[in-house]
Amino acid sequence: MRVLVFGNSGSGKSTLAKQLAEEHGLAHLDLDTIVWEPGKIAVQRPADAIATSLAAFLSEHQRWAIEGCYGELVQATSHHCTELVFLNPGLETCLEHNRTRPWEPHKYASKEAQDGMLENLQAWVAGYYERQDQWSYHAHRRIFDSFRGRKSERLSGSAVAA
Template sequence: MKRVLVIGCPGSGKSTFSSRLSKESDIPVIHLDTIYWKPGWISCTDQEFDEILRDLLLQETYIMDGNYSRTIEFRLSFADTVYFFDYSRYLCLYRVIKRRIMNHGKTGEYMGKDCQESINYKFLKSVWNFRKIQRVQIMNVLDEYKGSKDIVIFRKPKEVKNYLKNTNDSA
């Protein structure tokens, strides 16, 4: 495990898992939200993002956290390990709303500089539709890489907890 992607619906726990895995494996973590979002929720252009990604993907080791579906296939070509958080929409929506309430007025720990925690209809709709739209795309891409990449799919939070516990036990 040297080049790791962590993908899944917003609110599934990707960033928390990535940070914990980074601490336990001593592999640096890259939260894509901190790269994509400039202060005040201004997104970088596709060209800017792609240039930054190309440089990051050439690093020897990393844990890269974030979906950014436009770039998933490209990033997968560099990765050796993929963790996909395939949780229910209800759990992800609950977590997104909880995070918004808990972090009101604060910049999220894994967000871009000066990007205060926020929530809007478009974002909630993307969480709600993730399984119907993005999940299908992700599963199709992951199917292409079966056998050539280590792919771990988490369907319940307990599976993540057990995985991390077993990782610690074997270390």
């Protein structure tokens, strides 16, 4: 089993991927951990370092759950997955999940530092359906629609198999 979970920030990617990893004994990779410089806020690692980290994870693990919002990484990883899951619960759900998110120590030094970034995160999340970048709904929709393997889209807690 190699499950790739993607969607907007706050859509439930980490929760679902961790649950799948625990239930099925899968290695888990949050793409945030390879995209951002450790110990720094919003400082992206060089593209070659990100690609090297992703390739290393894929070669080291036969069974995994990978999750993230990065369209270019989701697209690249989709060629290795056995199942693609697009979480698309809607904007209000994502915003609420971000407001109630527990501290993510792999991203922030403290809960206070995380909360200090909430306003910026919420503004970015709010633009998900309008933006045209690799981290937008439009990019995610193209990836999902073009994927020919086993896939599902989860809208407001439900799953729609395709």
